[in-house]
Amino acid sequence: MKTIPISLHYVQSVEESKQLNSRREPCIIMAASGMCESGRIVHHLKHNIEDPRNTVIIIGFQAPDTLGRRIVEKRPELRIHDRWWKLRAEVVVMNGFSSHADENDFVSFLGSLAGQTKVVRLVHGEVDRAEALAKGLRAIGFGEVGIPDRGESVSLE
Numbered sequence: 001m002k003t004i005p006i007s008l009h010y011v012q013s014v015e016e017s018k019q020l021n022s023r024r025e026p027c028i029i030m031a032a033s034g035m036c037e038s039g040r041i042v043h044h045l046k047h048n049i050e051d052p053r054n055t056v057i058i059i060g061f062q063a064p065d066t067l068g069r070r071i072v073e074k075r076p077e078l079r080i081h082d083r084w085w086k087l088r089a090e091v092v093v094m095n096g097f098s099s100h101a102d103e104n105d106f107v108s109f110l111g112s113l114a115g116q117t118k119v120v121r122l123v124h125g126e127v128d129r130a131e132a133l134a135k136g137l138r139a140i141g142f143g144e145v146g147i148p149d150r151g152e153s154v155s156l157e
Contacts, residue, residue: 021047035066046080054089059097107136114141121154122147
């Protein structure tokens, strides 16, 4: 196996970030959360996903119907900024990392509000995980815990 030296540089300014888009040597793009839906990562992806020399590393959960999830699913074409791009870069998924709280974290964090809060609506995450969290919240004393359907309006009074 051949070892290739790698140089790592943390990009801080917008200008430095824009300069990455004109590089022609292979690069590794790391996107942690954010679902790849907005910000600088979207520009880096559109400038680099068609080059098979590149690797896109997705670290953590990507929600359904997001660009990040479509990359994880290795869809052959991706719509970015109203244009279709071919996914030719290698995609590596590292699911062991997350910055989101899990069910136990939420139940622990919200526990002191049980009995004081009339209604809880869970609006983030996949339905099966939201249902498990709803069950956990009901078990510690939250009465009405619901999961609105996608696109459903909820009145906050």
